[in-house]
Amino acid sequence: MTNxxxxxxxxxxxxxxxxxxxxxxxxxxxxxxxxxxxxxDYTGPDIQNETGILLEDIKEQLCVALQTDYGYGPFERKAANNQLKSKALYQFKYNS
Structure with a gap:
């Protein structure tokens, strides 16, 4: 059984x-x-240099969500700040 x-x-x-x-x-x-x-650090195709511990499954899901919301670089400061104001919470499911 998967949880x-x-x-x-x-x-x-x-x-x-x-x-x-x-x-x-x-x-x-x-x-x-x-x-x-x-x-x-978010580079578009990848998440790097995290100072916390993210499970690989969560990291992959977060990267896909950020690709949808922020796209790929080069990034613009104003657009990135506006996106953060409109959506800051990301929720995922993962299995053990």
Whole structure:
């Protein structure tokens, strides 16, 4: 029997650097982080340099969701901030 669990990630901040236009850095917390913030870089095709621990299944689902909402670089600061204001919560199911 497969057990499915709910998992959520709430994005709290998006950072953008003109020197790295193909990367967005997100600050967030997850339902499993006890409110502790962590960061990751989103490049479009991948999530990198996460300072928290994301299960591979969640990481893949989050990447697909961010591709839908943010697209692929090069990114624009204003568009990224507007997207974060319109949607910060991402919810997923994963199995154990």
């Amino acid at each position: 499915f669990f709910d998992f959520s990630i709430t994005l709290t901040k998006v950072s953008y650097s003109k020197s790295r236009p193909n990367t967005l850095r997100f600050t967030c917390y997850s339902s499993g982080s006890n409110g502790s913030l962590f960061e990751f």
